[in-house]
Amino acid sequence: MEPAIEATSLRKSYKDVPVLNDVSFSVQKGTVFALLGSNGAGKTTTINILTTLIKADGGTAAVAGYDVAARPAKVRGEISLTGQFAAVDNRLTGRENLLLIGDLRHVADPAGTAVDLLRRFGLEGAADRAVSTFSGGMRRRLDIAMSLIGSPAVIFLDEPTTGFDPEARNEMWRTIRTLAAGGTTVFLTTQYLDEADELADDIAVLHQGRIVARGTAGELKKLVPGGLIELTFRDEETRDAAATALGTSYAPAKGEGATLTVTTDGSVSRIAGIFVGLADAHIEPTEFSQKAATLDDVFLKITGSSGEDR
Amino acid sequence: MTHALADTWTLARRSLRHITRSPDTVITVLVMPIALMLLFVYVLGGLGQLTGSVSYVDFIVPGIVVMTVVSGISYAAVRLNMDVQSGIINRFRTMPVAPSSILGGQVASSTLSNLFSSLLVLLVALAIGFRSHAGITGWLIFAGILLLFTLATTWLAIFFGLLARTTEGAGAFSYVLILFIFISPAFVPTSSMTPWLRGFAEHQPMTPVVETMRSLLVNGTVGPHIWTAMAWILGILVVSYLLSVTVYKRKAIVVNT
Numbered sequence: 391m392e393p394a395i396e397a398t399s400l401r402k403s404y405k406d407v408p409v410l411n412d413v414s415f416s417v418q419k420g421t422v423f424a425l426l427g428s429n430g431a432g433k434t435t436t437i438n439i440l441t442t443l444i445k446a447d448g449g450t451a452a453v454a455g456y457d458v459a460a461r462p463a464k465v466r467g468e469i470s471l472t473g474q475f476a477a478v479d480n481r482l483t484g485r486e487n488l489l490l491i492g493d494l495r496h497v498a499d500p501a502g503t504a505v506d507l508l509r510r511f512g513l514e515g516a517a518d519r520a521v522s523t524f525s526g527g528m529r530r531r532l533d534i535a536m537s538l539i540g541s542p543a544v545i546f547l548d549e550p551t552t553g554f555d556p557e558a559r560n561e562m563w564r565t566i567r568t569l570a571a572g573g574t575t576v577f578l579t580t581q582y583l584d585e586a587d588e589l590a591d592d593i594a595v596l597h598q599g600r601i602v603a604r605g606t607a608g609e610l611k612k613l614v615p616g617g618l619i620e621l622t623f624r625d626e627e628t629r630d631a632a633a634t635a636l637g638t639s640y641a642p643a644k645g646e647g648a649t650l651t652v653t654t655d656g657s658v659s660r661i662a663g664i665f666v667g668l669a670d671a672h673i674e675p676t677e678f679s680q681k682a683a684t685l686d687d688v689f690l691k692i693t694g695s696s697g698e699d700r
Numbered sequence: 701m702t703h704a705l706a707d708t709w710t711l712a713r714r715s716l717r718h719i720t721r722s723p724d725t726v727i728t729v730l731v732m733p734i735a736l737m738l739l740f741v742y743v744l745g746g747l748g749q750l751t752g753s754v755s756y757v758d759f760i761v762p763g764i765v766v767m768t769v770v771s772g773i774s775y776a777a778v779r780l781n782m783d784v785q786s787g788i789i790n791r792f793r794t795m796p797v798a799p800s801s802i803l804g805g806q807v808a809s810s811t812l813s814n815l816f817s818s819l820l821v822l823l824v825a826l827a828i829g830f831r832s833h834a835g836i837t838g839w840l841i842f843a844g845i846l847l848l849f850t851l852a853t854t855w856l857a858i859f860f861g862l863l864a865r866t867t868e869g870a871g872a873f874s875y876v877l878i879l880f881i882f883i884s885p886a887f888v889p890t891s892s893m894t895p896w897l898r899g900f901a902e903h904q905p906m907t908p909v910v911e912t913m914r915s916l917l918v919n920g921t922v923g924p925h926i927w928t929a930m931a932w933i934l935g936i937l938v939v940s941y942l943l944s945v946t947v948y949k950r951k952a953i954v955v956n957t
Contacts, residue, residue, distance in 0.1 A: 441794040467796040477787035481718050493710045494797050496703060520721075536791070 392455055394419045394544050394575035395440060399449035402435055409435045411599040413449070417592065419543075422566065422576040424590035426583065426689070431596045433579035434474065437548050440577070441471045454543050470537040471546045476529040480522040484513050484532050487521060488539065495540035507535040527558045534565060545569060547578040551585060563588060583686050597693045610688045617656060619664060622677040623648040635671035640664060704798035711792075711805025712812070718779055719813050725775050729817050733768040734824050737761075740887060741828060750889055754918055757830045761822070762913035763886025766906065767878065768821045769814045769850050773857040774874030776810035780861030781870035803858055803948060810854040811847070818846060838920040842913060845929065849909060852933045853877070855940035862947045880906045905932035 395417040402410040410432045417423040427433050438444045440451055442462040451458045454468035479487050485504050492500030508517045511531040521529060537545060550566070551559040566589055570576050580586055586593045587607045595603040595610070603610055623629040629648040636642045636652065640663070643651045654660050661680075668675065719725060740747070741757050748756030780803075783789040792802050822830075834842065856873070864870035883897060884890070884906040890898045901907055908929035915923030 443790055443793060463796060466794055469794060471791065471794040473787045473790060475787050477791040479714070479788055480786070481721055482714065486717075490710065490714055491795075494707055494792070494795055496706075 392419075393417055394421075395423070395451070395453050395577060397436070397440070397449070397451045400436065400439060400446050400451060401448035402432075402439065402444070402446050409599050410439075410446070413596070413599070413601055415594045415601060415604065417575060417577060419575055420570070420573045421591040422570045422578065422589050424586035424593045425577070425579045425596055426581075426586045426593055427579070427596035428581055428693070432599045433596055434548055436596070437471070437546050437577070437579060441469060441546055442466060443471075468543045469546060470540075470542040470544075472533055472537045472548065472550065474548045474552065476526075476533040478521050478529055478532050478536065481520060483518045483520055484508065484524070484528075485517045487532060487536060491536045491539045497540050503539055507538065511535045527554075527561075530554075530558070530562070534562075538569075542574070544575045544577065547576065549579055549581065552581065559585075583689055595689065595692055602692050603688070613688050613691065617654065618681040619652045619654055619661065620645070620679050620681060621650045621652070621664075621668075621675040623650070623673070623675055628673060631671065632668060632673045632675070635673060636664065636667050640667070704801050704804075707797050707801035708804040708808060711797075711801055712808035715779060715806055715809035716813065719775075719809065729768065729772045729775065729813075730820060732771055733764050733817075733821055736767065737764045737821070737825065738828070747888055750892055755829070755831075757825065757828060758832070758918055759914065760887050761825045761830050762910050762917060763881060763884070764825070765818050765821055765846065765913065766849070766886065766910060767881050768817050769846070769853060770874050770877045770881065772814040772817055773810055773850070773853045774871035776806055776854055777857040777861035777864070777870040777873070778867055780806050780858060781864050781867045784862065785867055799948065803944065806858060806861075807851070807854050810857065811850050814850045814854070815847065818850075832917045832920075834917050834920040838916045841922060842916045845909070845913060845916075845933070848930075848933050848937065852937035852940065855937060855944055859940050859944040859947065862944060877906075880904055881910075884910055886910045905929075905936065908932060 393416040395415075397416070398414050400410050400413040401408070413432070413436060415423075415425075425433050425436060435444070439446045440453055440458060442458050442465050445459055453465045456464040456468070458465050479490065482490065485508065488504035488507055489500050492503050497503050504517075508514045511534070513528060513532060513535070516524060516528060521532065524532065534550075547566070551562050554562065563585070566576055566578070570589075576589075578585075578589070591606065593603075593605065593607060593610060594601050603613060621632065623632060626648045629644065629650055632650055633642050633644060636650075640652050643653075645651050652664055654664075737757075737760065740760050745756055748759070751759040780789075783792075789802065793799070832839075857871075860873045861870050864872075883893075883901050884904065885901065886906065890901045890907070893901055908925035909932065911925040912923055912929040915921055915925070
């Protein structure tokens with residue numbers, strides 16, 4: 391099957407400052423793809439190239455099978471963009487915003503489409519109020535609703551939850567999941583690892599204009615081998631004794647309460663060594679658990695090391 | 701591009717809605733030139749001695765109409781710049797909408813609203829004693845020149861609206877144009893100006909435009925300045941159009957990245 395988005399060796403510089411350097415990835419139809427990176431990593435530049443707003447200096451990109459540089463009009467017929475800041479018309483009402491987009495996309499029934507979306511996004515009550523009176527969350531919902539008109543095959547969301555409170559973020563996550571379940575391809579950028587973990591089928595980590603890691607959340611987590619063993623003791627005195635017993639070879643870190651965290655490489659001998667060390671010292675932990683690496687650990691490991699390369 | 705005309709009209713309607721929903725814009729665009737006209741006629745009416753056989757209100761009406769258009773187009777620049785700053789223009793640019801429709805909608809709404817304000821200003825002028833000797837043909841040519849002047853200056857506004865980094869700065873170019881109107885024979889004959897100012901006044905674009913409009917309204921003829929006026933108007937139209945399209949295409953209109 392032909393991918394929904396295919397980027398090959400994209401390069402872009404602004405006044406000799408490289409922003410994207412040989413960026414390649416592909417996104418399968420009907421999947422959610424997250425481009426993960428910190429501020430200034432080049433996420434928005436990538437979205438701007440894919441949505442035909444700017445031209446790449448080098449490399450090629452195709453969306454829905456059309457080359458973005460050669461057939462921008464065709465690409466625009468298949469996509470919608472929801473930028474970082476709600477691109478709504480504050481001086482029109484919610485309904486008028488939806489009608490405007492419906493007219494421009496030449497949908498069969500702009501008024502009916504508007505009514506349907508207002509209901510879906512809980513904006514019926516505010517439909518005929520000027521958008522300037524909307525709250526930030528309502529504006530963002532309207533923004534997304536406008537993006538859905540004409541059922542684009544590929545939806546681009548640039549940092550859809552930046553600056554959101556947890557409740558608004560959960561609501562946005564639900565919307566994105568609903569879109570994906572309906573077969574829409576979703577390309578999102580985010581600074582949040584948990585967001586990529588939660589939503590994306592595939593993740594690419596963009597750092598200083600390069601893709602430094604790619605894969606599913608699970609695959610990326612394997613880049614940080616092993617994980618953490620967290621031990622809990624009866625009291626802090628016991629915990630301190632355990633820390634002494636494990637000594638320098640296991641570099642235990644003292645945590646909240648009477649806990650101790652030990653980083654492992656995942657090997658049986660090392661995990662066994664921890665418990666042998668405790669048994670030799672006649673210390674019984676009251677509780678222990680193994681924690682898998684989070685995407686945060688992955689991100690820090692990848693970007694930390696490649697940051698030192700420079 | 702079968703949808704281009706429909707899309708232009710859709711976007712022009714949107715922009716006209718913005719105009720009718722911001723009373724402050726309507727008031728500034730209409731009240732300023734009308735107040736200026738009343739000020740000149742009733743307070744500075746003594747200037748009428750300088751205009752010979754032409755009554756002072758007849759003398760200044762073309763300048764007032766030009767000023768109406770210039771203050772109107774500054775808001776076209778502001779409206780377009782607000783679209784750039786809010787990011788909604790990027791939404792339009794990533795939609796299957798003809799690029800000509802996105803700028804064309806602004807041009808159409810600016811032209812329609814400016815012709816409407818000019819008409820209102822002319823009606824107020826008639827009420828305070830303005831009389832024209834122009835026949836139907838004279839009025840039609842006057843309307844044609846006004847239309848071309850509005851189009852040319854609107855494209856200039858589009859250029860500044862796309863270029864400006866802040867919405868406040870987008871309309872600032874119109875102050876220069878207003879200054880040009882004051883240093884032209886719009887309100888006093890250039891013969892009353894100091895020589896170096898007169899030299900400037902006689903070689904800048906507002907002068908032949910105002911002179912031709914006045915000749916049409918007072919005498920019903922285009923007068924000797926028509927070709928200079930047309931050259932300026934068409935020159936500004938072509939250059940502003942090309943500059944606007946270049947900025948629109950080349951410059952990534954991407955804010956807040």
